[in-house]
Each structure stands twice: as C-alpha cells, then as structure tokens.
Amino acid sequence: MDKLKEDLKVVHDDYLTTNAKHDQLNDKYNVLTTKIRVKKDALEAHNEMMLMIEEHIKLNESLRKDCQPYEAASMDVHREGLQKKLSTLKDTRLEVEKDLKEARNEVRNIERELNHLNPLLSQLHKKRESIRFALLRRGVSKNSLSALMQKLSEYPDREGIIHESSCGDYITPAIGPISDNNYVSVRPTVSRDESLAQPPPKESWLVSPCTRKEAEELLKGKVNGTFLIRPSGTSFALSICMDSEIHHCRIQQNNGSFGFADPFIVHPSLERLVVHYQENSLEKHNNILKTCLSHPVRL
Numbered sequence: 001m002d003k004l005k006e007d008l009k010v011v012h013d014d015y016l017t018t019n020a021k022h023d024q025l026n027d028k029y030n031v032l033t034t035k036i037r038v039k040k041d042a043l044e045a046h047n048e049m050m051l052m053i054e055e056h057i058k059l060n061e062s063l064r065k066d067c068q069p070y071e072a073a074s075m076d077v078h079r080e081g082l083q084k085k086l087s088t089l090k091d092t093r094l095e096v097e098k099d100l101k102e103a104r105n106e107v108r109n110i111e112r113e114l115n116h117l118n119p120l121l122s123q124l125h126k127k128r129e130s131i132r133f134a135l136l137r138r139g140v141s142k143n144s145l146s147a148l149m150q151k152l153s154e155y156p157d158r159e160g161i162i163h164e165s166s167c168g169d170y171i172t173p174a175i176g177p178i179s180d181n182n183y184v185s186v187r188p189t190v191s192r193d194e195s196l197a198q199p200p201p202k203e204s205w206l207v208s209p210c211t212r213k214e215a216e217e218l219l220k221g222k223v224n225g226t227f228l229i230r231p232s233g234t235s236f237a238l239s240i241c242m243d244s245e246i247h248h249c250r251i252q253q254n255n256g257s258f259g260f261a262d263p264f265i266v267h268p269s270l271e272r273l274v275v276h277y278q279e280n281s282l283e284k285h286n287n288i289l290k291t292c293l294s295h296p297v298r299l
Helices: 002-064 069-137 142-153 192-196 212-219 270-279
Strands: 226-232 235-242 245-254 257-259
Touching: 002 069, 002 142, 069 142, 142 245, 212 226, 212 235, 212 245, 226 245, 257 270
Parallel strands: none
Antiparallel strands: 226 235, 235 245, 245 257
C-alpha cells in the first residue's frame, strides 16, 4: 500500500511538472500568435502607407512639370519630405518582417515541443489513473484518495507549479507557417440554436470574489460536471469536478471574446461560453475532462 502511494506521488509529481511546462509553452504560443497577427496588420498598414506616398510622389512629379517657377521650390521640398517618409517606412517594414520571421520560427519550435509533451502527458495521466484504481481495489476509499490527491497537489517541493492550468492542454496548435488561413479554416462558430439558448442564472456559477482554495471547498464532494467560474488575475478561471478531483482551467480573452485556447476564443460573453459547454464536452480541450458544465455550484 505504501509503495503504491509513493508511486502515485512520483507519477503525480511528474504529471504536474510536465503540465506546468506545457502551460508555459502554451501561454508563450498564444502570446506569439497574437504578436504575429499584430505584426501582419502592421505590415499591411506599412504597405498601404507606402503605396499612398508613392502615388503622392508620382503626382508631385507630374504637377512639377507644369508648375509655375515660384511653385517649384515648395514642390521640391514637399517631394523630398515624402521620399524621406517612404525611406523610413521601408526601413521599419524590414524590421517588422524580421520580427515576423523570428516569431514564426519560435512558434514552430514551440509546436514541436508541445507535440512532444502531449503524448507524455497522456501516458502520465493513464499511469496515475492505473495506480489510483489499484489503491481503490485495495480498500482505499474515494474520499481518502481524493484527500491524498489534494495533498499531493500541494506538496511543498512543487514550488511555482500550483497555478491555473490551460484547459487546452491537449490541443495541438496549427502546424506549419502562420498564414491568413491557419485560423479561419478551423475557427469554430456558434450555432443559431446555441445563440438563443438561455444560460443558468449567473449568480449560480459566477463566484466573486473566490480564490482557488475557496473554489475547491465549494466543489468538494460534488458530482462530475459541477462547476463555478471565478476571477483569476486579469481574466477568469473555470473550476470543475471530475472523478473526485477538482480541476482549474484558465479562461482566455481576446478582443472581447472568451474561450479556453485559440482558435476557440469565440464566445462573446461568459454566459455564452457556459451555454456552449453545457452541450459540448471539455474533452476536446483536455482529454481528462470528459464532462460538460452540467451543474452550477449554487443551483
């Protein structure tokens, strides 16, 4: 029995450490993909501005041929100013293109690392579940096992690991160069029926203020799919029960939309996010969470 518990501690520790590394990479990936979109917008703005200035220079040169002598000097000054602006824009465009190339290369490296970690996380999860089932077969109660798992998750040697995890632990980012089509082709949409559905009362699942530990106390002993949403940093976090454990997932925001990971940040409000995952399993983001948002904690 003690040997199994020690094995569980080791495997769970490996799982949390690997998951923390995955979260860090996933966060970096999201930052970089946002940076790429911003740089691409900047590049398009540079190209439009350069085209406009080039047209002004051509117009200046055309009018210069027929201008009065007293107008020539001022037109020459104006053209020189336009040419300087054009030269500056060309230089900054080269810098933007360089930054864009570096960000794309970094994204590819992160994708490779994530693709390496995904199967490792899955293996560690299966191994951990196998040990848990072995303990249950030997007479350890579910409540005792749940308490043990919570204790292991708060083990002091894991400094810096206990934080909100990404619900998109097992999402594989778009592979290959970042292009205009990378996200459009896979971005989910909200169905008309779903947009008309009513969420449960907000006060039944949005708990504020609420810390991670307070969320765990509220959800302790609840059935699978019992959940709450709480403030976390500059955004929110989902806390949900699954197999006697309480999982915490960051909710990301982008341009006023909510979701667990790109390209699923498409819900215009927390209410719409709740409605969507009442009918759609979280498993598509994290294969551990085979559940929907079934039971608001205060309903």
